Every structure is written in structure tokens, then in C-alpha cells.
Amino acid sequence: MIFFKNHLVYNVNYFTFEINLQFVKYFFLLFILSGISSGLTAQVAISGRVKDTKGHPIPGASISLKDTYDGATSDSTGAFHFTTTEKGEHILIVTNVGYNTFEQKINIANEPLKVEASLKEQLSELKAVTITAGSFAAGDSKRGAVLSSIDVATTAGSNADITTALKTLPGAQQIGEQEGLFVRGGAGYEAKQYIDGTLVNNPYYSSVPDIAQRGRFSPFLFKGTVFSTGGYSALYGQALSSVVLLESIDLPEKSEIDATISPLVVGLGTQQLTKEKKSSYGFSYNYTNVGLYFDAVKQTPDYFKTPQFHSGDANFRIKTKSGGIIKYYTTFGYNQLGLRRPDVDSLYLKNAFALTNHNWYNNLSWKEYLSNGWKMNLGAGYSTNTDNIVQQIENAGNQPLYFDSSEYWMQVKNFTLTNRQDLSQIKAVFEKKLGGISYLRFGGEYQYAYNSAVYNDTLHKFTDNFSALFAESDIYITNDLAAKLGMRFENSSVLGKADIAPRVSLAYKTGQDAQISAAYGIFYQKPENTQIFYTPNLGYTKATHYIINYQKMTKDRTLRIEAYYKKYEDLVETVPVSFNYFSYNNNGTGYAQGAELFWRDKKTFKNFDYWISYSYLDTKRQFLNYPQQLMPTFAARHTASIVTKRFFTDIKTGINLTYSYATGRPYYDFLINNSGKYYLSDQGMTKDYNSLGFSAEYVPSIGKKNPRTFVVLFASVTNVLGYNAVYGYNYPYSGNPELKRAIEPPAKRFYFIGCFLSWGVDRTQDAINNNL
Amino acid sequence: MKKILFAFVLFIAFAANAQSDKYVAGMQKNIALLDSAKTTQDFLSVSNAFERIGDAEKTQWLPYYYAGLALTRAGWIDKNLDKDANSGKINGICDKAEAIEKNAEICTVRNMAATQQMLVDPQSRWQSYGQAASAALEDGIKLDPNNPRLYYLQGMSIFGTPEAFGGGKKNAKPLFEKAVALYKSFQAKPLYPNWGQKQAEDMLVQCQ
Numbered sequence: 001m002i003f004f005k006n007h008l009v010y011n012v013n014y015f016t017f018e019i020n021l022q023f024v025k026y027f028f029l030l031f032i033l034s035g036i037s038s039g040l041t042a043q044v045a046i047s048g049r050v051k052d053t054k055g056h057p058i059p060g061a062s063i064s065l066k067d068t069y070d071g072a073t074s075d076s077t078g079a080f081h082f083t084t085t086e087k088g089e090h091i092l093i094v095t096n097v098g099y100n101t102f103e104q105k106i107n108i109a110n111e112p113l114k115v116e117a118s119l120k121e122q123l124s125e126l127k128a129v130t131i132t133a134g135s136f137a138a139g140d141s142k143r144g145a146v147l148s149s150i151d152v153a154t155t156a157g158s159n160a161d162i163t164t165a166l167k168t169l170p171g172a173q174q175i176g177e178q179e180g181l182f183v184r185g186g187a188g189y190e191a192k193q194y195i196d197g198t199l200v201n202n203p204y205y206s207s208v209p210d211i212a213q214r215g216r217f218s219p220f221l222f223k224g225t226v227f228s229t230g231g232y233s234a235l236y237g238q239a240l241s242s243v244v245l246l247e248s249i250d251l252p253e254k255s256e257i258d259a260t261i262s263p264l265v266v267g268l269g270t271q272q273l274t275k276e277k278k279s280s281y282g283f284s285y286n287y288t289n290v291g292l293y294f295d296a297v298k299q300t301p302d303y304f305k306t307p308q309f310h311s312g313d314a315n316f317r318i319k320t321k322s323g324g325i326i327k328y329y330t331t332f333g334y335n336q337l338g339l340r341r342p343d344v345d346s347l348y349l350k351n352a353f354a355l356t357n358h359n360w361y362n363n364l365s366w367k368e369y370l371s372n373g374w375k376m377n378l379g380a381g382y383s384t385n386t387d388n389i390v391q392q393i394e395n396a397g398n399q400p401l402y403f404d405s406s407e408y409w410m411q412v413k414n415f416t417l418t419n420r421q422d423l424s425q426i427k428a429v430f431e432k433k434l435g436g437i438s439y440l441r442f443g444g445e446y447q448y449a450y451n452s453a454v455y456n457d458t459l460h461k462f463t464d465n466f467s468a469l470f471a472e473s474d475i476y477i478t479n480d481l482a483a484k485l486g487m488r489f490e491n492s493s494v495l496g497k498a499d500i501a502p503r504v505s506l507a508y509k510t511g512q513d514a515q516i517s518a519a520y521g522i523f524y525q526k527p528e529n530t531q532i533f534y535t536p537n538l539g540y541t542k543a544t545h546y547i548i549n550y551q552k553m554t555k556d557r558t559l560r561i562e563a564y565y566k567k568y569e570d571l572v573e574t575v576p577v578s579f580n581y582f583s584y585n586n587n588g589t590g591y592a593q594g595a596e597l598f599w600r601d602k603k604t605f606k607n608f609d610y611w612i613s614y615s616y617l618d619t620k621r622q623f624l625n626y627p628q629q630l631m632p633t634f635a636a637r638h639t640a641s642i643v644t645k646r647f648f649t650d651i652k653t654g655i656n657l658t659y660s661y662a663t664g665r666p667y668y669d670f671l672i673n674n675s676g677k678y679y680l681s682d683q684g685m686t687k688d689y690n691s692l693g694f695s696a697e698y699v700p701s702i703g704k705k706n707p708r709t710f711v712v713l714f715a716s717v718t719n720v721l722g723y724n725a726v727y728g729y730n731y732p733y734s735g736n737p738e739l740k741r742a743i744e745p746p747a748k749r750f751y752f753i754g755c756f757l758s759w760g761v762d763r764t765q766d767a768i769n770n771n772l
Numbered sequence: 773m774k775k776i777l778f779a780f781v782l783f784i785a786f787a788a789n790a791q792s793d794k795y796v797a798g799m800q801k802n803i804a805l806l807d808s809a810k811t812t813q814d815f816l817s818v819s820n821a822f823e824r825i826g827d828a829e830k831t832q833w834l835p836y837y838y839a840g841l842a843l844t845r846a847g848w849i850d851k852n853l854d855k856d857a858n859s860g861k862i863n864g865i866c867d868k869a870e871a872i873e874k875n876a877e878i879c880t881v882r883n884m885a886a887t888q889q890m891l892v893d894p895q896s897r898w899q900s901y902g903q904a905a906s907a908a909l910e911d912g913i914k915l916d917p918n919n920p921r922l923y924y925l926q927g928m929s930i931f932g933t934p935e936a937f938g939g940g941k942k943n944a945k946p947l948f949e950k951a952v953a954l955y956k957s958f959q960a961k962p963l964y965p966n967w968g969q970k971q972a973e974d975m976l977v978q979c980q
Contacts, residue, residue, distance in 0.1 A: 097857050
């Protein structure tokens with residue numbers, strides 16, 4: 001045993017000795033080698049060139065021999081060169097951001113090696129072209145945003161009305177006598193609004209003759225706005241000229257209480273974010289009464305019922321486990337007003353118009369990420385809107401006057417009308433990511449509409465079961481070339497007709513920040529309710545859009561040039577049956593063509609942001625009572641806006657100015673001839689329109705760390721220069737042009753002053769965000 | 773037996789030493805290159821060289837740190853560089869570094885990457901990238917409250933913000949003071965980052 005042990009020790013010692021000897025040799029060898037390694041070791045040069053698949057050199061690419069320190073970086077011509085002492089089989093890796101990694105096995109012997117690497121560009125949503133023809137994306141998160149939500153609110157002259165702010169963009173007309181967006185020769189009802197994918201039936205406060213009404217929704221409800229002036233996606237239909245897509249905000253950042261105090265409006269609201277920050281709820285109430293204001297600022301109409309608006313809203317939002325969100329928003333509105341204006345058919349009579357409106361709007365949406373790259377958007381909505389309208393001719397002492405059928409043109413001016421529009425709808429859109437960044441979207445929607453009107457004692461009503469199916473695909477051929485192909489099928493039960501609407505758009509990147517897009521599409525729209533009441537077997541009205549667009553966009557400058565041609569078919573024409581009673585057909589036609597320019601620049605002047613829009617419009621249509629193709633009364637040949645914003649950080653004040661200009665618009669008087677047809681009895685052109693709007697906001701809380709109360713003082717004036725706007729003319733029954741009356745705004749200027757307070761949240765970021 | 777052990781240890785130590793010599797030499801060479809780099813191309817190639825060392829070593833975070841740092845330097849000097857792409861690359865490299873070790877130094881690199889992205893368009897990027905930048909420094913302070921570079925960078929951010937928004941010299945000064953004080957007692961290990969002292973001192977002078 002001992003022997004064995006000794007033996008072992010001996011052996012081990014011997015072995016150790018051996019090792020030690022080896023060590024010394026090895027040490028020595030290494031020592032020499034490391035000292036003169038570069039001189040002794042055979043180095044092999046590896047060189048080559050890195051290119052993309054089109055053969056353009058890629059500079060700055062990293063070339064490396066896997067698991068060694070050896071490698072190089074390609075120069076401006078894509079060339080690289082390095083030497084290595086490695087031998088045998090190795091993997092050469094070439095990487096560059098935005099490209100797929102290139103790997104090649106190489107065998108390093110004694111000869112220099114040459115490697116040509118061809119890198120394939122990765123499809124990337126950041127680099128890829130976007131389809132911009134016809135659409136202005138506005139929002140903080142969206143790429144290619146033209147306006148942010150705060151821009152909408154701080155556009156002078158808009159008084160935080162989304163539609164008014166959108167009118168400073170090219171394509172929209174400066175129309176002051178009716179609410180709505182009049183886009184590229186289209187009437188106001190040809191533009192539709194969608195919130196979270198579902199149609200809003202009554203986006204504006206109810207119409208009052210000759211006075212445009214505001215939108216019902218505050219811009220602060222939305223994180224993104226897309227204003228499409230044509231050629232829009234197959235996901236949307238029933239709008240001949242334009243859609244406004246509003247995307248509501250997700251969870252608020254913090255809980256807060258907000259208040260609004262102004263001589264015109266008071267409001268109180270809260271948003272509560274739960275502790276886990278997974279859900280929130282909120283409600284608010286606003287009351288608007290313009291009584292005090294009308295006492296201070298004289299209005300042309302005699303308001304016998306002071307305009308009052310009550311509105312309350314509530315919402316909840318829940319984040320789901322897989323990153324989706326469920327959102328519910330409801331708003332209830334009640335308003336009333338009554339105003340008296342001179343009657344156009346006499347010198348002393350008055351026309352008294354009174355309106356009471358009830359509106360309830362509900363929107364429920366669910367966005368969810370499913371497995372395997374599927375995404376789902378579900379939406380449901382219910383809204384009901386009732387207008388009670390009474391119109392009465394009164395004498396000089398404000399007493400009602402009644403007429404018999406011998407004065408039928410006066411008799412028809414006394415009426416009561418109860419209008420009701422109910423809309424229930426569901427919509428589902430499924431989206432699947434195809435390879436790379438291409439998408440397929442498809443889905444359907446169903447709307448159940450009930451519309452009724454009680455005119456004096458006669459009830460008109462119809463219901464419509466409207467359904468649509470749609471599919472659309474965004475196909476990226478390369479980062480520089482994309483196509484959007486879509487198809488929409490629609491069916492309306494009241495019309496008893498279906499339609500198929502194809503949509504195509506293409507975008508091609510011509511330079512780093514520049515691109516050309518083109519769009520084509522067919523758009524259908526149901527006739528208006530009153531037309532369907534009288535003639536239910538009408539067909540869809542139809543428009544075909546052709547758009548070409550050039551856009552160059554850098555971080556602080558945007559240039560857009562767009563040209564379009566739009567063909568109108570099957571527009572609704574009015575056929576007089578008797579005075580004040582009509583039937584309708586689809587024989588109307590028309591066209592619109594034009595060119596538009598948009599330029600926004602935040603760079604040239606420090607702390608100064610401005611944009612300029614210009615629209616040229618050539619349009620004619622034969623529709624309603626137009627006996628021939630005429631330029632419609634809502635079209636001006638040239639329209640331009642300049643919007644400026646400047647924030648002075650030292651006085652914590654922002655000052656905004658908006659100037660809008662439009663050439664005159666035509667006005668007409670159509671009378672019925674002996675054979676019962678309309679003819680043009682008089683026409684003219686209004687004078688040019690000018691308006692300079694001013695607004696300022698003072699934000700004293702800026703710069704205070706976590707202020708408890710966040711305060712914004714806001715003041716604005718429209719039409720600062722006091723220009724007398726004329727929107728058109730009303731003609732008397734006689735058609736005597738001498739007696740026509742100008743349609744003018746109810747007051748030259750509108751003043752607003754208000755204070756917005758919020759507690760519990762640091763809104764400073766918003767202000768910094770917008771104004772730094 | 774002892775001898776065997778001794779030999780064995782010696783062998784390991786020697787092998788490791790040979791390895792570490794190569795690593796140290798590679799790092800030293802490239803740190804010198806980084807210090808003398810002037811153009812975007814210089815920074816890019818030294819960054820790539822560091823990244824190769826990191827990829828080959830697999831257990832060292834420092835090469836990745838320097839690879840990221842070199843790209844932030846390119847970001848500061850090159851106006852025309854695509855900051856989103858560059859910062860995207862920096863963050864990718866920082867991810868690799870943090871997979872090995874999370875520390876305050878990497879946070880400084882992330883801070884600079886986000887700051888450069890924010891500066892592209894402060895108006896609309898303040899909220900996203902501005903917050904990412906300050907969050908990176910806060911993370912760093914949690915990991916090592918005595919790292920002077922964190923306070924130097926915080927000071928720079930405050931210094932560059934308009935006074936009306938809570939920035940300016942006055943508010944930046946205490947941060948530079950803290951940074952300068954910490955630099956005095958800060959002992960950098962070999963190869964470890966050791967920049968910012970002079971800059972912090974210069975900034976403090978500017979704040980006087």
C-alpha cells in the first residue's frame with residue numbers, strides 16, 4: 001500500500017516535473033511569441049465590399065470574424081479591409097442597422113480573401129413610405145402627423161372646435177352659414193365623422209338657419225385626428241367627399257379634477273385612474289348660457305330664448321391583459337334657443353325660429369390583440385337625437401300671424417317640426433399582420449337607423465337596415481413602394497340597393513423625406529333623410545376620386561402638394577310637385593378639380609410655428625334645384641389660411657393668429673317656370689371673405705414643480721379687423737333681386753374669455769410639450 | 773500534491789492571464805482610439821471594434837459599454853446622423869451589456885441616447901424621450917448613488933432646459949457641485965469609464 005503510494009508520489013512528482021518543464025518551454029515560447037507575434041504569425045488579409053441588394057454601397061457596416069476581435073467597418077464606398085491571424089473555418093458576419101445580417105463561411109488559409117457581402121434591407125415601419133394621398137393625420141402618436149391635438153385647440157379663431165380648426169387645412173371651404181366641412185366642392189353632409197371606428201350621426205349641434213353650429217365633441221377627448229379630403233380607406237363609407245376619423249384617448253396619466261369658468265360656460269369634471277393604473281372612469285358636466293354675453297355684445301337677431309346648452313358625459317376605460325383596451329363614452333346634451341329675424345318677404349314682419357334639442361350618444365369599443373398576429377377592433381354605438389322646431393311669422397309687435405292658402409308662400413313659413421334620428425350600430429374589424437409590415441384588414445358593420453319627422457301633423461318615417469362588408473390590404477413591396485387595395489360592399493334596405501366600392505392607393509418614396517402617393521376610389525352615399533321621406537326608391541349618390549400627392553416632410557417642416565379630380569354621378573335632383581312639395585331623382589351630375597398646397601414650418605423662426613394652406617377649386621354641379629351645372633354656393637375658387645403660433649416662455653404666454661381668405665362664392669335664386677321646372681332667375685357673387693382670428697393663453701403654472709393647481713387663462717376674438725362677412729343672399733318669394741337679403745353672421749366678432757383649472761395632475765408637460 | 777495544485781493553479785492563472793492580456797490590450801488600444809476619434813466614421817469603427825470584443829468575450833460588459841458610448845459621441849458631433857437609428861443601435865448594445873451586468877455606467881449611455889432623440893424635436897418628444905432620459909439616470913442612481921457621471925448628466929439636462937420650465941443655471945448648479953465633489957473621491961478601476969470630471973468642473977464655472 002505504502003509502496004504503491006510512494007510510487008504514485010514519485011510518478012506524480014515526475015509528472016509534475018514534466019509539466020513544469022513543459023510550462024517553462026511554453027512560457028518561453030509564448031513570451032517570445034507575444035513580443036514579436038505580429039512579425040512572426042502569418043497574417044491573412046480579408047477585404048471586400050458591402051452593398052445592398054440594389055448594388056448601392058453601405059457605409060458603416062460592421063464586419064467581424066465570429067468569436068474573434070478581428071473585423072472592420074466599411075467606409076463610405078462600402079469597402080473594408082482587415083487582417084487576421086486566425087486560420088481555418090470561420091464565419092464572417094456583416095451587420096448594419098436596418099438590414100438583415102449577412103453570414104458567410106470562409107476558410108482562412110494563406111491567401112488573402114475577398115468577400116462581397118450583399119445585405120437585404122429590412123422592411124421597417126419607421127422607414128417605410130406611408131400613403132398620404134388625401135389624408136391629413138393629426139395626433140401626437142401618429143407618424144406623419146400634420147397637426148397635434150393641442151394644435152387644434154390653440155388655432156386662433158377655432159375656439160377649440162375641431163371642425164373650425166380643420167378648416168385651416170387645404171381642401172376645406174370657409175363656410176360660416178352652415179356647420180360641417182365642405183370639402184373639395186362637396187356639401188357639408190358629404191363629410192362624415194367617426195369616433196373609434198363607428199359613425200357619429202349628429203356630430204354638430206342642431207342646425208339653425210344661416211348660423212353655423214359648433215361640434216359636440218371637445219378636441220381634448222381625442223389623441224388622434226385624421227382628416228381625409230378624399231380617397232379614404234375601404235373601412236369607411238357613406239361619405240362622398242370626406243371623413244374625419246377621431247381616436248379617443250386611452251387611460252389618463254393621473255387622476256384629476258377639472259373646472260372651467262367663463263362668463264359663457266361653467267363646467268366641472270373628474271377623471272379617476274385606479275391604483276393599478278389598469279382602468280379609469282370619469283364624468284363631467286358643462287352648462288353654457290350666453291345671456292350675459294349677449295347683453296354685453298349686441299347680436300343682430302333678437303334672441304327671445306337665450307341659447308342654453310347642458311351637456312354631461314361619462315366614460316370608463318379598461319386595459320385588458322393582452323394589451324387591448326375597452327372604452328366607453330357617453331354624452332347627453334340638451335339645448336334650446338329662439339331667435340327672431342326680419343322676414344325676407346316683407347319689410348316689417350319677423351320670422352321667429354325656436355329649437356329644442358335632446359341628444360344622447362354612446363360609443364363602446366374594444367381593441368384587442370389576439371394570438372398569431374391578429375388584432376381585433378369591435379365597436380358598438382347607439383345614439384338618439386330629437387329636434388323640436390317651431391317657426392312662426394310675427395308682426396312688428398311680436399304677435400303670431402297666420403295665413404291662408406291664398407298666401408301659401410307665407411303659410412308654409414309657419415310650421416312645427418319634430419325630427420328624430422336614432423342609430424344603432426356594430427362594427428368589427430380584424431387585422432392580420434402578413435409577412436414584414438404588410439397587413440390584411442377585413443370586417444363588417446351593421447347599422448339600424450330609425451328616422452322620423454313630424455311636419456305639422458304629418459308623420460314621415462323610415463327605417464334602414466344598412467350593412468357593409470369590407471376588406472383591405474396594405475402591401476409593402478419594398479420600404480419604398482406600398483399599395484393599399486380595398487373593396488367595400490354595402491347594402492341598404494330602405495333603398496333596396498347594394499353597391500361595390502373599390503379603393504386603391506399607392507405610395508412611392510422618392511427621397512429620404514419625400515414621397516409621391518396616388519389614390520383612386522369610388523364612394524357612395526345614401527340620399528338625405530328628407531329626400532328619402534318623399535322618394536324612398538332613390539339610389540345611392542356616387543363620387544369617383546382621383547388624387548395625386550407629393551409630400552416632403554422633415555421633423556419641423558412639411559410641404560404637401562396635391563391635385564385631384566372628382567366626378568359626381570347620381571346626385572339628388574329636386575323636382576317640384578307643387579310649391580313646397582317635391583319629389584327627387586338621381587339625375588344630378590357634377591365634377592370638382594383642383595390643386596392644394598400646405599406648408600408648415602417650425603424651424604425658420606425660433607419659437608415660431610406657422611402653416612399656410614392654399615386651395616384652388618374648380619367645381620360645378622347640377623343637383624337639388626340647380627337647373628344646370630353651376631358652381632355651388634358653398635364653393636370658392638381660391639381659399640387660403642395662415643395660422644401662426646408663438647409661445648413666449650419668459651411671460652408664459654402663447655399668442656396665436658389665424659388669417660383666412662376666400663374669394664367670393666356664387667349665390668342664386670331659382671324659381672319655377674310655367675312648365676313646373678326650375679330656372680335660374682338671378683345670380684351673383686359675394687364679395688371676398690377675410691377673417692383674422694386672435695387667441696392667447698397664459699399658463700402661470702409652467703415651471704413650477706408639481707403645482708397643485710394648474711391654471712390656463714384663455715382669451716380669443718374672431719374677426720379682429722371687423723370685416724363685414726357676407727355668406728350669401730336669401731331671396732323673397734317674388735324673386736325680386738332688389739329685395740334680397742344678405743346672410744351675415746349674428747355678430748361681427750365673437751369674444752371668449754375663460755379660465756381652465758385642474759387639480760391633482762401636472763399638466764406642465766403638455767405645455768412644455770407644445771411650446772418648448 | 774501541493775505541487776500539483778500549485779502547478780494547476782499556475783496553469784489556470786497563466787491561461788487566464790494570456791486571455792486577459794489579449795482583452796486588456798484590445799480594450800486599451802480601442803479606448804485610445806476612442807479618445808482620439810474625431811469623425812463619425814472614427815466613432816463608428818471603434819464602436820464596431822468594441823462590439824466585436826464584447827461578442828467574442830461574452831462575459832464582459834465594458835466592451836459593449838464603450839461601443840455604446842462611442843455611438844453617443846458620434847450623436848453629439850454629427851448633426852446629420854439619424855438619431856433614432858443611432859440611439860436604437862445604442863439601446864440594442866446596452867441590452868447586451870445589461871444581460872451581463874446592470875450598472876449605473878450603462879444607464880448614462882442610455883440617458884445620452886434618449887437625450888439625443890429628444891433633441892431632434894423637443895416640442896413633441898419631450899414627453900417620451902425626455903422622460904426616458906431622466907428615468908435612465910434615476911435607475912442609475914438606484915444602482916450606484918455615488919456615480920458622479922449621473923449627476924453631471926442630470927445637470928446638463930437641467931442646464932439645457934429653459935428657466936421658465938424649471939431649468940437654467942441656478943437649478944443646474946447644485947447638481948454640478950455634487951458631480952464635482954463625487955469626481956474628487958471617485959477611483960476608476962483600470963479600463964473602467966473615467967470621463968466627465970473636467971466637463972463637470974467647466975459647467976460649474978459656467979453656472980457661477
